[in-house]
Amino acid sequence: MRGGRFEKRLHDAMRRLNASIGFDRRLYREDIDGSISWARALEKAGIVDADEARRIVDGLEAIAEEISADRFSFSEDLEDIHMNIEARLIERIGSTGEKLHTGRSRNDQVATDLRLWAKGAAGRVIGLIEELMAALVDTAGRESDVVIPAYTHLQRAQPVLLAHHLLAYVEMLARDVVRFRAAADAADVSPLGSGACAGNQFGIDREALASSLGFAGVTRNSLDAVSDRDFALDLLHAASVLMVHLSRLAEDLVLWSSAEFGLVRLDDSVTTGSSMLPQKRNPDAAELARGKCGRVVGNLTSLLMTLKALPLAYNKDLQEDKEPVFDTVDTVELILPVFAEMIRTMRVDAGRAAERLRDGYLEAISLADYLTRRGVPFREAHRITGEVVLEAERRGRTLPELPLEAYRKVSDHFDDDVFEAITVESALRDKTVVGGTAPDRVRAEIERWRRELAGRKSGGRRRGKKTHDNREGRARE
Ligand code: ARG
Secondary structure, eight states: OOTTTOSSOOOHHHHHHHOOHHHHGGGHHHHHHHHHHHHHHHHHTTSSOHHHHHHHHHHHHHHHHHHHTTOOOOOGGGOSHHHHHHHHHHHHHGGGGGGTTTTOOHHHHHHHHHHHHHHHHHHHHHHHHHHHHHHHHHHHHHTTTOEEEEEETTEEEEEEEHHHHHHHHHHHHHHHHHHHHHHHHHHOEEOTTOTTTTOOSSOOOHHHHHHHTTOSEEOSOHHHHHHOOHHHHHHHHHHHHHHHHHHHHHHHHHHHTSTTTOOEEOOGGGOBOOSSOTTOOBOHHHHHHHHHHHHHHHHHHHHHHHHTTOOSSOOGGGGGGHHHHHHHHHHHHHHHHHHHHHHHHOEEOHHHHHHHHHSSOTTHHHHHHHHHHTTOOHHHHHHHHHHHHHHHHHHTOOTTTSOHHHHHHHOTTOOTTHHHHTSHHHHHHTOOSTTOOOHHHHHHHHHHHHHHHHHIIIIISSTTOOOOOOOTTTSOO
């Protein structure tokens, strides 16, 4: 590539600084797919004949085999995956291979590769998120009778179904899926044919090229096309929000699995021991998700900073786009299956959960509601209830243990039906509003999610949209 222009070799440290082959080799399949489509486009444009195009395509397929079988020797001198593959093609098929880069630049080439990779990655992550959603829905169904305190300010507030709590995370994850889909759509536009920065001069059919690669459309401005990495930002943002959600679920699990809460026992398969304290069972999976959240958000920040104030069009800074993207996708692909396993296998201590409901005067709001149903204005009911709680505290009793006489001392609105009004069951039963924790509601939500997730699994998701056959999963280095 230094062609005839340079008289000296690169300085050793400069060569190392400049090379991206250490990490962009992961784009090999996308690069080869892009080059195959490019060779066909050159054939259509009359730059290569049918025989030459066939030899280029065969050569590229053979190189793909070499790389996936680990028989390819990557060279730092050749900088990146694009030059490594092209050099090998020329080595294999001779001067015909030298025609492949006609009218193309690594600038539109690398943007194409990364977009293809991002689309594939977003699709895989969506599948993993939906598996975690299914694990949450199944566990919610399995433990559908368990009642726990809901917390505000990490103080016990009101009884809710554990299933309701788990389904809250399903809602978050469903929004994550929407974000990853949007990121995939943002990536789904072909920059190929934009050249170094000004466009193509050989009458390349960009639309046909794009659709042969499974892209939904083509970019409309060559300067933007070679310098735009918004699709990568979208992917990193989607992943950052996902990790924030997982870190919240992680924190709930860390708390719940502590002796202090004692609400769940995480399975041996996802807990670790201590090198010193033999009794320990640590929720490391949850802690690592919490910890890695910072790294993923850092990757988003890193790419934002890379793009900030970059003049048009391509600049070598953009080579810094790939590592944050790869690291982020690797991280979420590592964590999501562990979370699905952790949720599926966790054991819930319904007895401890019930104990947690006993003290803390969680019935107070039901008591106030009881009074308001009898026509007492809410503020007055609130004050009366506060006095009853104070009385219960003085006597060292819970609200259901307090005798009617104590209630009536505070207000003669109380009758003996008050005890029925302050049971956990009635507190749950009356939250029938959409989004409430009434058992019938929650059961219907579980069913709704089951149907929705089953529908997505059976292929309802992309509704016939053509996607690039991304082979990253099978040919991971
Ligand atoms: N390795 C480069 C990258 O990742 C490929 C594009 C290089 N383009 C250039 N004009 N030097 O961005």
